[in-house]
Amino acid sequence: MLRIKCPFCGYRNESEFSCGGEAHIARPSAAVSDKLTDSTFSEYLFMRENPKGVFLERWCHTSGCRRWFNVARDTVTHQIYEIYPAGKTPKTTIGKKAYQVNWRRKSKAEVASKYLKRTPK
């Protein structure tokens, strides 16, 4: 059982947390997604990275403060390199690299999102 440092509560047992899978999947607003083909949209909807090595993922302190945050974790050794706020990108070299090498940075869904205003009111 991992020991995870919640940014709000400190070190706690893994059993207090739940893992929300891959981080940094921008949700394309309807204005963007309407222009995407079904198969490009499915990159956002279904495709998830599953690397052997450093992975940027979302965690929630479910049985604690219920806050979400991001973690850079090695999926082989379970070593946690960085814990950083939801909505922010990693700051460590290892984290930054994991962010850059993810195929999603070049995915049509994500690229299109960057050029259009997200989720208009």
Next chain:
Amino acid sequence: MRHTQSHRLGTNNATVTDKQKSVHFRFDGKEYIGFEGDTLASALLAHGVHLIGRSFKYHRPRGIFGSGSEEPNALIRVIKGATAEPNLRATQIEIYDGLIAESQNRFPNLKFDLLSVNNLFSRFFPAGFYYKTFMWPSTFWMVYEKFIRRAAGLGKISKRHLEQNRYEHKYAHCELLVVGGGAAGLQAAVIAAQTGIRVIIADEQHKFGGWLLTDNNFNIDERPAINWVHDTVKKLQSAPNVTCLNRTTVFAAMDDNFTIMAERVTEHLANQPAHLPKQRLWKIRAEKVIMATGAIERPLVFSGNDLPGIMLSSAIRSYIKRHEVLPGTRIIVFTNNDDAYFTALAIYEAGGFIRCIIDLRKNPKSQIITTIRKLGIEIKTGHAVITAHGTRHIASVDIAAYDCEIQAPISDISHMDCNLLAVSGGLNPVVHLHSQRKGKLIWDDRTLCYRPNNSSVQWVSVGSANGTFQLTKVLNEATKTTSIIISKIAKHYKISKTEETINGPKSDDSKQNWAPTPAWLINSGQPHLSEKTAFVDFQNDSTAADIKLAVREGYHSVEHLKRYTTTGMATDQGKTSNINAIGILAESLNKSVAQTGITTFRPPYTPTSLGLIAGRNIGSLFDPLRKTRMHGWHQSKGAKFENVGQWIRAWYYPQEGEEFHQAVNREVYATRHYAGLIDASTLGKIEVKGPDAGEFLNRVYTNNFANLPIGKARYGLMLKEDGMVFDDGVTTRLAEDHFFMTTTTGGAAAVLAWLEELLQTEWQDLKVYLTSVTEQWSVASISGPNSSAILEACMSEDQNITDDFPFMTMKNTFIAGIPSRIFRISFTGEMAFEINVPARYGLALWSHLMQVGKEYNLTAYGTEAMHVLRAEKGFIIVGQETDGTVTPYDLGMDWIVSKKKSDFIGKRALERESMNEPQRKQLVGLLTTDPQKVIPEGAHAVLNPNQDTPMEMLGHVSSSYYSPNLKHSIAMALLKGGFNRKGQIVYIPMLNGEQPIKAKIVDPIFFDKKGDRLHG
């Protein structure tokens, strides 16, 4: 009659057993005497009892083999009071007055076992037996199952075990956890203790000291070794920062040094004190872990090597030194290393008679060998035991000159009788915990063992667990390693001069140049015969022949070999067998052991009782139970309950003499004709507050909420991003920036979590706060033609409900003086009001409504009637009509999906081509031809019931009831292309040769299609 302890020595130097205190116990119905400190194994051996069980597959006679948790054979059932616990190792059971123990896996008794005929038919159980046998067609299972179950009897569990035995869990934290209380562990703990950090030291035996309790003919730190042990333990026990736990097995080492151990608290006591548990589970989070887990001797593999009377050499030495028991009179020692010579010395000093020492090595030289030679004990070097003979006990061995290079006997066979054979094949460091932590292992060709690579900063192995076998080296390694690891926790800590070296024994040279000779399998010259009785894994009865067969059949990886032959998969996890199996595999493949690799050890290190893992989380404490404030009323009216998630809800209220269906029909009928009241407190309730609350709800519901006027309620459908229905409920606007959301009973927690996730990770710009208020409100929902009259009679102000209270609105008022929020919404299709009051008024409100409602025929109804009422109206229940693959379109709910909103969760996914596929399963109603026949829920529908199996399924029935208002069976179903099938006939095939049920596809709204009744 009590048997005499024929094999107990007359001396008084035992390191563990206390001969002053006699203990009486029973084994297989016979009474015996032992001494305090004896294990069941040592006490039985004192009486010359070796035979203690029958083997798993072949029911071969098996005897006590080891002296600790490595024991593969001596599995015992201990009976205490009304309960019995199976599969305990005789080598670890401490005897107490009145102990009752039984052997296992024998029928009818140990000496004469009917199933031992398996032994004669061993060709029936080759490697991969289970895989080869249990293949399609499954009917063969039936043939074998009875036989296998009878044969595979590994103990019996008593059903009342958990009623009579208590297990507890405990959490602990420490800077250093030391696993193992032998020389290395004690030294590590004592070094660490003086720095003031929190230290926990655990040892699985009841006395600390490890192998120093056996090997102690020397001084440590200018004291007799045994005194050093006592002094060190005393020092640790008196240190306030040290927790010493004996009888405690660390069985799991997990990530970040989360370490789990089992403490046997009272099992060794004749009378269990009521305030103490049987066992205690420790969950430890340690900063650093030192694994001083020692090493276990491995046997040699030759024909007949499983006979009772053949024991590990180190175990025999242990029984002599710890318990003063010498388990044989004519003894042969068979070895490939020096350590067995110390056993010979111990036997000699105890007055035992050694026939001869058989050493596989051609020309071994060391001080101990010279010592033994001087004593006049015969040593046959370059020899091997080829075969052991005997029926229920070893009687003799075949010996021949043996060449380990060519792996064959090189002389004629000579015969020698004996009644005890000590075998020693080298040492295996206990690397299980290191391996559990995914630590890598290194094969050492000189010492012939796998040892840890010690590359982690979180844990380290020391002593013989690390492949360091010589005692002085062990002690100094423990000192040094501990100092290094502590300097990382306690920065101020520096090694002091006095700690640097410790004076261990000089005379102990058995491991000075530790280099056993490799001999994984002794070849008799006729391997096709001998390998079938050359046992590798005693507990799972796998032989050298099994391993070779598996290799011939292509199982070359250790992981495959293990599963195919089940070697190392028994409850002892191959503690004595794994390395021998790998050695034989390597030889068969002409590879080195290092190239062959090793399987991964997984928790638990020793078998752990499920009761211990469950702890107190059993019975009513297994899962939280949630009850509403009206629960007591339901109970007093004899309600039957059902579980909905963690909630326990009133299911129906049977009156005297009523069956389930009669009660439900009465409740449904009464609600439609007069009025019904249901406890709806379990509905999920979430406060949504903040300037962006309207915008937020617009994005999570398929329909529009931003434009909802204050005081108005609206039904909403929530999708996940894939367009599938996730939850539904009514949400009301209390103020411009304040909404009150309701969710399904089962979905409440998931909805709150999902909405939080969106706010925290996706839409951080939205100013919205969510609060769960499910438990803050009690809810009574009143339905039916008389509901408005009852409500009017209860309200404090004079109001005309029908005029002042339009459908889908909310009102704050008082009912019987209780401040209430009343929602005019309906899940029954009748005029209905959902009355919310602060939770603590729940029972008062309910009782008042029932009191006032008496003259209006108000009837309490449960969840079953609610299901029927809503099904009559064709209302869906999320989780019953939906299963995560159903869209609003599939439910015929296009009307609730906004075409105008720019975005909502699931919008784009609903536009996918496949979502508009006309052959998707769609929600329809079913009316059976026979109005009384109710279709079972979950049944599948087909167009033609006479087709061959497997039939082409059209879809399944999601809800099905008898409607007392229609006097007809009704059902809802999800059928392929269902919308266009209205009017068609479908069949529901039944089990057990019953006729298929015939039904017509109809619209799912069965009752009051226009919805007139909502308005009274």
